[in-house]
Amino acid sequence: xxxxxxxxxxxxxxxxxxxxxxxxxxxxxxxxxxxxxxxxxxxxxxxxxxxxxxxxxxxxxxxxxxxxxxxxxxxxxxxxxxxxxxxxxxxxxxxxxxxxxxxxxxxxxxxxxxxxxxxxxxxxxxxxxxxxxxxxxxxxxxxxxxxxxxxxxxxxxxxxxxxxxxxxxxxxxxxxxxxxxxxxxxxxxxxxxxxxxxxxxxxxxxxxxxxxxxxxxxxxxxxxxxxxxxxxxxxxxxxxxxxxxxxxxxxxxxxxxxxxxxxxxxxxxxxxxxxxxxxxxxxxxxxxxxxxxxxxxxxxxxxxxxxxxxxxxxxxxxxxxxxxxxxxxxxxxxxxxxxxxxxxxxxxxxxxxxxxxxxxxx
DNA sequence: TCTGGGGTCCTAGGACCC
DNA sequence: TCTGGGGTCCTAGGACCC
Numbered sequence: 001x002x003x004x005x006x007x008x009x010x011x012x013x014x015x016x017x018x019x020x021x022x023x024x025x026x027x028x029x030x031x032x033x034x035x036x037x038x039x040x041x042x043x044x045x046x047x048x049x050x051x052x053x054x055x056x057x058x059x060x061x062x063x064x065x066x067x068x069x070x071x072x073x074x075x076x077x078x079x080x081x082x083x084x085x086x087x088x089x090x091x092x093x094x095x096x097x098x099x100x101x102x103x104x105x106x107x108x109x110x111x112x113x114x115x116x117x118x119x120x121x122x123x124x125x126x127x128x129x130x131x132x133x134x135x136x137x138x139x140x141x142x143x144x145x146x147x148x149x150x151x152x153x154x155x156x157x158x159x160x161x162x163x164x165x166x167x168x169x170x171x172x173x174x175x176x177x178x179x180x181x182x183x184x185x186x187x188x189x190x191x192x193x194x195x196x197x198x199x200x201x202x203x204x205x206x207x208x209x210x211x212x213x214x215x216x217x218x219x220x221x222x223x224x225x226x227x228x229x230x231x232x233x234x235x236x237x238x239x240x241x242x243x244x245x246x247x248x249x250x251x252x253x254x255x256x257x258x259x260x261x262x263x264x265x266x267x268x269x270x271x272x273x274x275x276x277x278x279x280x281x282x283x284x285x286x287x288x289x290x291x292x293x294x295x296x297x298x299x300x301x302x303x304x305x306x307x308x309x310x311x312x313x314x315x316x317x318x319x320x321x322x323x324x325x326x327x328x329x330x331x332x333x334x335x336x337x338x339x340x341x342x343x344x345x346x347x348x349x350x351x352x353x354x355x356x357x358x359x360x361x362x
Numbered sequence: 363t364c365t366g367g368g369g370t371c372c373t374a375g376g377a378c379c380c
Numbered sequence: 381t382c383t384g385g386g387g388t389c390c391t392a393g394g395a396c397c398c
Contacts, residue, residue, distance in 0.1 A: 050366050072363050112398040
């Protein structure tokens with residue numbers, strides 16, 4: 001029913017840079033042009049342990065995609081250009097892009113290095129003007145940064161995000177309010193935001209293959225099966241999502257580092273050395289951001305990928321390296337002994353953060 | 363095929379307080 | 381002597397996002 005809602009129709013843009021990291025690499029290295037480019041872990045001639053972060057469309061032709069083990073990528077295309085990635089550069093480029101995007105609307109929200117939402121409801125009169133604005137954004141990004149993006153335009157963030165993914169690269173997809181359900185219905189349910197592999201498989205097993213299937217499914221059964229999330233999935237499937245485009249990024253809730261060993265190990269001295277390095281990195285960031293923390297959590301992953309986290313909340317807020325190291329060591333000692341299964345990864349994270357502004361931290 | 367590293371949010375049980 | 385219900389914090393695990 002149109003006209004039944006008195007609220008002004010929102011117009012939200014989602015801007016998604018096309019294969020951002022590898023696009024920056026291509027731009028910086030003209031000699032990569034036309035070749036498959038893979039950004040990610042060191043493939044070590046097929047023996048590397050990490051994953052692919054991004055790759056360009058030439059690499060995708062070989063079946064390579066982000067998240068894939070780097071060893072598999074190597075098998076599919078050993079001739080590709082493999083780079084570790086220059087994250088400082090990506091961050092700089094990202095900052096310039098976000099500055100450009102921020103000019104187009106006061107209601108702006110960065111999402112990762114290469115995505116952003118813009119609420120342009122107050123900046124344009126209708127969808128046609130929104131399309132013109134999107135075209136101007138694309139043009140400015142290409143002109144200034146020589147990078148392309150894909151843009152989705154829709155009545156809310158959820159649908160805009162799915163729309164930007166609909167046509168890539170260099171795409172522009174518009175979904176008007178009355179076409180939201182028609183647009184979503186035929187898409188596989190896994191394309192819905194917040195429905196990943198696990199939930200997607202459970203839904204498939206219930207006979208739900210498309211977002212349309214989910215939208216018409218008995219909501220009570222979904223609630224029984226997934227709790228409050230079931231209700232949300234049902235709303236999302238009908239394109240209902242009220243979240244505002246945030247002005248600021250919000251405050252940080254936690255901060256951590258983790259590291260995978262190049263070979264699995266049970267050498268305690270080696271493990272504690274790595275933990276200390278992680279603690280030092282975290283401590284530097286804590287001090288730089290003028291934070292105090294109260295909770296320390298360690299993560300250990302065994303050879304067989306079995307993963308545990310153990311945390312301890314300290315009696316007082318602190319930013320001291322020795323407090324972090326002591327808590328970390330205690331937690332790991334309590335849950336890991338030499339001669340046990342070998343470890344693949346260790347991680348440290350601090351949470352329960354407090355910003356202390358100008359105050360001096362020791 | 364063999365699975366990174368940065369995060370956020372949700373659940374669920376238990377402790378503890380009023 | 382036996383009993384309640386709400387609220388908050390802590391801990392561990394899991395799913396999901398980029």
